[in-house]
Amino acid sequence: MYLVTGATGSVGRTAVDLLLAEGYKVVAVTRDPSRSELPGEAQVVAGDPSKPETLALNGVEAILLAPRTVRFATAELLSLAAAHGVGRVVVLSAATVEYPVGLPRFREHFRSVEADAKASGLEWTFLRSTDYAANTMAWAPQVRAGNVVRGAYGGAATSTVHERDVAAAAVRALVDPGHAGRSYVLTGSESLSQYDKVRLLGEAIGKDLTFVELPPEQVHEAMLAQGLPADVPERLLGSLADYAVQAGPTSHDVEKVLGRSALTFAQWAAEHAGAFRD
Numbered sequence: 141m142y143l144v145t146g147a148t149g150s151v152g153r154t155a156v157d158l159l160l161a162e163g164y165k166v167v168a169v170t171r172d173p174s175r176s177e178l179p180g181e182a183q184v185v186a187g188d189p190s191k192p193e194t195l196a197l198n199g200v201e202a203i204l205l206a207p208r209t210v211r212f213a214t215a216e217l218l219s220l221a222a223a224h225g226v227g228r229v230v231v232l233s234a235a236t237v238e239y240p241v242g243l244p245r246f247r248e249h250f251r252s253v254e255a256d257a258k259a260s261g262l263e264w265t266f267l268r269s270t271d272y273a274a275n276t277m278a279w280a281p282q283v284r285a286g287n288v289v290r291g292a293y294g295g296a297a298t299s300t301v302h303e304r305d306v307a308a309a310a311v312r313a314l315v316d317p318g319h320a321g322r323s324y325v326l327t328g329s330e331s332l333s334q335y336d337k338v339r340l341l342g343e344a345i346g347k348d349l350t351f352v353e354l355p356p357e358q359v360h361e362a363m364l365a366q367g368l369p370a371d372v373p374e375r376l377l378g379s380l381a382d383y384a385v386q387a388g389p390t391s392h393d394v395e396k397v398l399g400r401s402a403l404t405f406a407q408w409a410a411e412h413a414g415a416f417r418d
């Protein structure tokens with residue numbers, strides 16, 4: 141049985157579906173099962189990974205750990221897991237651990253989660269992903285409303301990873317102990333600027349879309365005015381500023397783990413076109 145934290149997130153939800161499709165038993169953790177819309181075949185548990193005593197760990201073989209959900213409770217959670225006989229943990233870590241960008245405190249969180257996983261005595265696998273394609277959902281309201289996406293650092297380039305590739309790699313690492321002690325850098329296969337991504341989204345929905353660059357300070361103010369917590373623009377703009385100077389990494393680890401090419405951003409855009417149409 142596999143326990144998935146962040147089970148309602150873009151990666152966690154897909155990992156739940158992929159595990160069930162392969163016939164595995166899944167415990168899916170959410171703070172609010174009534175709103176989660178998780179599949180009935182999963183054992184849906186009301187819990188919060190940042191309060192490890194709320195999790196159901198009996199009979200769990202391996203845990204998929206979403207750092208944002210566990211916050212600063214990784215050591216406590218994994219010590220409890222070890223006491224319940226859990227064997228492995230797979231961490232949804234970030235490429236910034238290996239290829240530093242942005243403000244140090246954001247990568248330090250991923251580093252501390254990894255360090256706690258190593259110290260826990262459980263077998264571990266680290267999936268160090270670049271930005272998920274799902275992050276571009278933040279553009280959907282602008283795309284639905286017009287032909288322009290406004291943001292900072294149009295030239296910032298990353299090999300955005302399709303979250304289904306991250307989920308599929310997570311499933312392999314959860315069920316196959318052969319991935320223990322390994323770190324993988326998960327990216328797409330093609331470095332794309334924000335101008336490129338907006339153009340590809342436009343092609344997917346049949347609209348001529350343009351990315352218009354604004355000063356970072358203006359974008360920062362606008363994000364705060366939307367009610368986003370201060371750490372969101374700090375995290376996003378900090379890494380984009382660095383990716384505008386040097387493109388993010390492109391790795392072949394998705395292919396190594398999955399035995400097929402990484403899914404492309406154009407595929408992601410075609411699959412999610414509905415969310416960008418008015």
Ligand SMILES: NC(=O)c1ccc[n+]([C@@H]2O[C@H](COP(=O)([O-])OP(=O)(O)OC[C@H]3O[C@@H](n4cnc5c(N)ncnc54)[C@H](OP(=O)(O)O)[C@@H]3O)[C@@H](O)[C@H]2O)c1
Nearest residue numbers: 146148149150151170171206207208209232233234271272
């Ligand atoms: N987005 C990226 O580009 C990126 C890149 C590298 C690594 N990561 C890591 O990948 C992980 C998975 O990302 P994701 O986008 O699939 O989902 P996520 O951000 O981890 O969120 C998944 C679910 O976790 C719960 N959650 C969110 N914040 C929480 C909090 N503070 N405390 C407790 N529960 C919380 C929410 O579910 P409920 O409300 O149902 O409980 C949410 O739907 C993240 O944890 C992140 O650290 C992300």
